[in-house]
Amino acid sequence: MRKVLLLSMLLLIVLTGFAAREITICWASWPPADALLALSEEFTEKTGIKVNGLFVPWGQFMDKVSVEFAAKSPTIDILIADSQWLGWLVEGNHIMKLNDWIKELGINLNDFYPNLLQYYGEYPFGSGNYYGLPCETDAEILIYRKDLFEDPKEKAAFLKKYGYELRPPRNLFEMRDIAEFFTRPEQNLYGIATKFSKDYDVVTWDFGWALWNFGGDYWNPNTLQVKGIVNSAQSVAALEFYKSFVNFAPPGAATYSFDEVNTAMQTGLVAMAIQWAAFAPGFVDPEVSKTFDKVAFMALPPLIEGDPNTAYVPLGGQGIVVSNYSDAKEEVKEFLKWFYTPEIQEKWALYGGLTSFKPVVEDPKFVEMYPWNQALKDSIPRLKDAWNIPIYAKLLTVTQENLNAVIAGTLEPREALMKIAEEHEKILKEAGYK
Amino acid sequence: MKTKMLSDRGIALLFILPTILILVFIVVYPLIWSLFLSFTDYSVVGTEKPHFIGIKNFANILKDEYIWLHFQNTAKYVIMAIAIQFFLGLGIALLLNREFAGRGILLTLVLSPMMLSPIVVGLFWRYILDANWGVLNYFTSLIGLPKIAWLGEKEMAMYALVIVDTWMWTPFMILISLAGLSAVPKELYEAAEVDRASTWFKFRHITLPLIAPLLLVGLLFRTMDAFRMFDLAWGLTQGGPGTATSTISIALYRMAFQNFETGKACAFAYIILILIIGMSNIYIRFLNRLQKRGG
């Protein structure tokens, strides 16, 4: 009798398990993902649909997703995908075109910034086919030590040495001067921490900031020309400039990825840091940072103050895309409907997500919310992205390795860019783009 | 008599067959599959069916200058790591091969690094080796050395990898050596004692010949494991900076799971496989000869 009881209970559990409506969100394993999961509890309360998280380390995020999709696995319903993945996701037929849903759910595309909608969702560019919507709009921002910048003694010394006032940098060269000024190994202080590592995509995007603002680029997205662009005089100048930061960075900076840049700033090792806005909360948290009350945030400076063509900011973050293999499409639809409302988007921002939903961002409340929101808001219209074609990963590997070699001092900038150009041409040709 | 023979054969079959079947299922079958894929342009993330492209994958790999770099890195790492671990392991084992209080606990502690997950070891050593907040640089600064970027400089990164690998895997050689030492019959030493043989003589002529075969087996397993090591290097350096610590396993992983050149990765895997089988064949033959001579 007890056996029967036990069995029927088990059956009940299994049955209810099957009956429960749930969706799984796949994202990199990092704090915004946990924040989204926490926010989703409200969605569960409202609809009864449970939200699960499948969060993967950054280094294996793409590997994992591609494996799941290659297996046509229904595990993933919603994927928060890097903007560059759009190509392979669409061409592999892994994700849904969302145009019909957008219409049906009444999502107003004017609520998004056009450059972001394009980078996170439109494929190919200009086609009007939307596969994704902005979710986490990340931008590289500058974190600096305001206590050092405002110290009268430092100000006087800086003025004497450089002939102008020490202030939050207004252009790239001021930034380099400041970095040089604060590089004092004997005091265990260095000028700048930025992501030089070959980890994932970090050095490619950090360098992108200098590259684009100097007038260079990784390629011409329209003609797919690489040679003569990534190794143009402007690009070489940009890399020479970017490389000079190595002298003002802490020893071992060639391996700096997300966490090392955080730690360098949090332990008071550097005066400035270039970091994704998603990591900003860690800089003002007294539990983890020694300098929590000494930092300020700003958008990255341009090459020439006031010239929008030299003021690009690397785009990071991810958009929401929907798996074709999902067996819970109705639930996903409800989730999107819930997520893209001003009310929830505002909460998303409060939970530590980076929203770019216009009604929220343009509300005066937004910049008051958190100290880094002004920097983020200033960056949004200036955001720029690189490749999004299916074979982007190969282009990325080559770029990462050669740029990191420049930082490590084993390759000259000109050589490295030449190598990148040649390899990229070869990859594009092999993939049938030329 | 005949029925007994049959039943023996039956048992032999029954005992061996499951092993062989499961190996065929997980190893041989995939290998045949990947042999087929190695002649195609298949990509696991692509939508297209594999196209036959002949030996182009193999040709491309053998032409690629980077590939040889990966082999060089691997060789450098394997030779350094194995040599150090061998001598260090034997040395420490000789020291520990005596009775003293707390030996059991001590031994467990010394052996514990190899029970950690390699990925965790790689990650945690990144903290220990950091140029600015790593504890190792604190110790070196005490003796007046400047900050060393263990993982940031080309030469240093390889040494750092060897150091961490040595920390993790010397215990294996200690264990093997200790096992060997504890099996040497005490009477032999006593006999030598009577002859007033020197410590070195005892080691050279009694200990070493007896433990050599075991040490070689240990060495064989370490070499094979070092050759295919991935988790540790992935946690520690991901092959960086540049390509300084990029071993063949890492190169293969990047090819297969970052560039998704599945066909090419399979071809590369085959080249590695042939090399390893060749190498271990020589090794095992050497081992057999040694054992025949010794025993």
Added chain:
Amino acid sequence: MKIFLTILIILIVAIYIFPLFWMVSSSFKTRVEIFSMPPKFFNFEVTFKNFRRVFYKIAGWGKFAKEVPSEFPRALLNSSIITILSTLLAVTLGTLSGYAFSRFEIPGKSDLLFFILSTRMLPAMVIVVPVFIMYKTLGLFNTYLGMVILYTVFNLSFSVWMMKGFMDEIPKEYEEAAMCDGYTRFQAFRKIILPQTYAGIAATAVFCGIMAWNEYVFALILTSEETKTVPPTIAGNVLKTTGVNWGEVAAASLIFLAPVLIFTFLVRKHLLRGVTFGTIKG
């Protein structure tokens, strides 16, 4: 001489154990103290928060932050299931095959043995792609069964070779005598031979268990949330908004290490005897 040796032992062991000590001490430090320079070896404020964070993580930021259960307990369960089953399977198959290879004339024996050994030489990367494709077709992707079979295979060559070594050590006369007494071959194996190899089985099981417990790449690629083991879980939780909290990594690693350490300590005598027994004569 004796004092010198003792000092040398202490020194080597100290260098050896220091990273472990560092891991333990980090697991009790706050993040700010973890990065303090000069490092704090003993004079830090002890916190247990890192251990709590292994089981409960923080989701959200600022006043919206809340503690939610982490996936670690589930991962620990998954790791245990997969490790125990695959170790049992590998050791059982290894014992059976080891006995057969040791006792019977088998056509092509040395080739078979070399084939079994060669599976150990395979860099795991070589088979990960085809295994993945195969698992996907057979529905073994993201299942306990799939992981158990895989880890069994990884350990099989080691287990067969070790167990064959142990069996070789036991004189044939033992079971011949038993069989004269009326035992069948199988009974002789079970009642006479098997009890003699327990030490060897323990040693083999430790090594197999360690491998299965700690494997990372395959676990990462072939499992999803339901069957994810601990190594990919720890690696996945390394990056926080704050940067890496090494204290939490250390705490999780120590919790993960503890069962292996205890098991090893319990069987340490067998471990030594086992290794000798198995391989001294090859």
